Amino acid sequence: MKLTKYGHACFTLEKDGKVLVVDPGGISPDFIVPEHVVAIVVTHEHADHFDPDVLAAIYDLNPTSILISTSEVITHMPDHEGHIAEPNESFTVGPFELQFTGGTHAVIYPTIPLINNFGVMINHRLYYPGDSFAPAPETVDVLALPVSAPWLKFSEAIDFMIATKPRLVFPTHDAIYSSAGNGIVDRLVPLLASPYAITYQRLDGSIEI
Numbered sequence: 001m002k003l004t005k006y007g008h009a010c011f012t013l014e015k016d017g018k019v020l021v022v023d024p025g026g027i028s029p030d031f032i033v034p035e036h037v038v039a040i041v042v043t044h045e046h047a048d049h050f051d052p053d054v055l056a057a058i059y060d061l062n063p064t065s066i067l068i069s070t071s072e073v074i075t076h077m078p079d080h081e082g083h084i085a086e087p088n089e090s091f092t093v094g095p096f097e098l099q100f101t102g103g104t105h106a107v108i109y110p111t112i113p114l115i116n117n118f119g120v121m122i123n124h125r126l127y128y129p130g131d132s133f134a135p136a137p138e139t140v141d142v143l144a145l146p147v148s149a150p151w152l153k154f155s156e157a158i159d160f161m162i163a164t165k166p167r168l169v170f171p172t173h174d175a176i177y178s179s180a181g182n183g184i185v186d187r188l189v190p191l192l193a194s195p196y197a198i199t200y201q202r203l204d205g206s207i208e209i
Helices: 052-061 071-076 154-164 179-196
Strands: 002-005 011-015 018-022 037-041 066-069 082-084 090-093 096-104 116-122 126-128 142-146 168-172 205-208
Touching (some): 066 071, 066 090, 071 082, 142 154, 154 179
Parallel strands (some): 018 037, 037 066, 066 082, 126 142, 142 168
Antiparallel strands (some): 002 011, 090 096, 096 116, 116 126
């Protein structure tokens, strides 16, 4: 599979000429709508993961694509074929097998209501927890690791990485940091990952996984 990382929480996977788009939100300005999209995964309704205009643009170019998300997001996109992701469910679309985990967004502050959020394991290889640290359903080869957020403490991200034990980890959910802040992440995470034989790599473009 070809993995391409865009700004903040957005990435795509390409296999057999088909594309899966994940969390194309409102602060991923470098995202360009691809052709041959079979599905869009939106882990929850926050604007940095869910932008109706971006979804509409994807659908215009890929009208047979399926939106896989929470019930709240599906309701916002009535013209788009949708599938509500349920925790502990598996769903296959094109060459992509998806397994859903979690169910609830991480706590931002106790007085802010919790919303639905799910993690997703893709083709038994790549795991992305959305805005949570929900554990993966099986052994993880590649981990998309959230590294900055109002709900996130950096030590929790490191604990999650160590508990998950991926071969490769790349940072996501990082538009909140400046380039200098991302530089701090890029120095610290490899230092903390190396004792566990985990490789850390910031993705600028595409890699094969």
